[in-house]
Amino acid sequence: MKLNDRLYDLFADKAKSVTIEVLSLGLGYTAVTTSDGGMGISYTYFESKKSCALNKDYDDYEGKSASGLLEKIRSTDTVQRSMALALINALNYESALSLPEDRKNTIMFEKFNIGQGTKVAMVGFFGPMMRLFKERKAELEVMDSFRGLGGKENFYEKLENWADVLFLTSTSILNNTTEEILERTGETVKTVMIGPSTPMVREAFENLPVQMLAGTVPVEKEKVLKAVRHGTGTPVIQRFSKKSFLDLF
Structure with a gap:
């Protein structure tokens, strides 16, 4: 996918001068820390566990150049892409840490005018946001394959002809559906990429119809590693992290 290639290109040079200190592949999230003080996380994406191993092509990346793991953002294996995306977020750590925070999603909801009658399409079920949508009396259509929510074609039709705003989980980067979903998005729809996996990198989304990035930046690193x-x-x-956002327009 072009987004994966773009992410690789943006961080290829920096990866050459950085080594990986810790790679923690958790059941829920993956975390990477780097020699320059960076730390990043990403959702650990796997559809089913059919054996004792999730990472079948084992390579010990710790203590080695980050370049080797960065290449895995273009892998066909979702677990390897999960590790690579966590690394990308670690390489982008200082930039992401400097961004403003929106801990209660207030800025995001105001920016996208989420209120009574707003038609919201959401890819990925974000439970904590449901209360906010209900309070603001927005209309909601959700697609989440893991939860069995929403039929693909029906959702895409709503995305093209009904929705005002799209909340798109950055897990879509890991299953290579980001660009497919955005291609089916109506011209007037405003999109925000959300979730801890989100790479807070303006340049990566320059040619995509995305208006905001909303991600998670670890602050208390040891506590985040333990949580992973x-x-x-x-x-x-998120108790031990900063909820950063980046306006792209």
Whole structure:
């Protein structure tokens, strides 16, 4: 996918001068720390566990140049892409950490005019946001394959002809559906990429119809690493992180 290639190109030079310190492949999220003080996380994407191994092409990346793992953003294996995306977020750590915060999603909701009658299409079920949509009386259509929510073709029709705003999980980068979804998005729809996996990198989305990036940047690094090792989810990880956002328009 072009987005994966773009992410690789943007960080290829930096990866040559950085080594990986810790790679933690958790059940819920993957975390990577780097020699320049960076830390990034990404959703650990796998559809089913059919054997004792999730990462079947084992390579010990710790203590080695980040270049080797960065290449895996173009792998056909979703677990390898999960590790590579966490690395990309680690390589972008200082930039992401400097961005403003929107811990309660207030800025995001105001920016996209989420209110009574707003038609929201969401790819990926984000439970904590449901209360906000209900409070603001927005209309909602959700597609989440893991939860069995929303038929693909019906959702795409709504995305083309009905929706005002698209909330698109950055897990779509890991299953290579980001560009497919955006291609089916109506011309007037405003899109925000959301979730801890989100690479907060303006240049990566320059040629895509995305108006905002909303991600998670670890602050208390050891606590985030422990949360990843313990198989926790987004609410726990975000206790020890900053919820950054980046306007693209």
